[in-house]
Amino acid sequence: MKFKRSIPALLLVAVLAQSCVSTKKYQQLQTSYNQLDSNTRNLNGKYLLSERNVAVLTNRVASLEEQLASERANSKSLQDALTKALNASSQGNVNVSKLVDEINSSNKYIQQLINTKNKSDSLNLVLTNNLTRSLSQQEMKDVDVQVLKGVVYISLSDNMLYKSGSYEISDKSGETLSKIAKIIMDYNNYDVLIEGNTDNVPITAKNIRNNWDLSTLRASSVVQALQNTYNVDPKRLTAGGRGQYNPIADNSTEAGRIKNRRTQIIITPKLDQFMDLIGKAPEKTK
Structure with a gap:
């Protein structure tokens, strides 16, 4: 009888231990x-700062394009004036030599604007080549x-990264992460944001409340x-999660959900580093 009475006590101790x-x-999860x-x-906060920097750079490119269009229009006007001057040169109304100098100067400035814009455009190619230089064809699928x-986005599929x-x-992600880490180390003064994203299927894992938790934990x-x-x-790293609220594909299809889980x-x-990179962009090969 004593043995039977001790069974509930043992069960109570087990339940209390499990509760602890x-x-x-x-508490650890909290x-x-x-x-x-x-x-x-x-x-x-960092995202808002990046947006302001991007806005400044966008305005700079737009200004260059406006200057380029203006100079091309000015060059055409000068060329038209030169044509008229040549047709009426006997009347001595226009200084042909001066017009030729102005046209040459305008063309030179146009070329400078084109070169500056080409350097801005080639920055994307420079960064992309650096980021993909050591990835295999198989790795590039994920x-x-x-x-x-000027902002670099590396998107990694959840199949490649996580269990x-x-x-x-996951163990198989190690090689790819090591290569990406090398790129991050190459750009050692840049901020790095790690952003988790999910599809819209509710998570059912124990101790994970929802997709917000899952994306942030990843x-x-x-x-x-x-x-x-x-x-x-x-100090350079920031972890954040956007849950299911930043999709890049349709969640109603499996293919879309796979893309969104990233x-x-x-x-x-x-901003100053961006402009420095523009200055380092490679010249076009002749």
């Missing part, structure tokens, strides 16, 4: 979530690289891998 473990895990929430607020107005249904980094996993495994300075590594140069 669950509470500890919850601490992690609070840190990620703080990182997300920092990310928003890695999409774009350069938009299935998890935010843990971004945090990549940040910690870059810091701990590849020695990227953590992690973006965004390398953002500051």
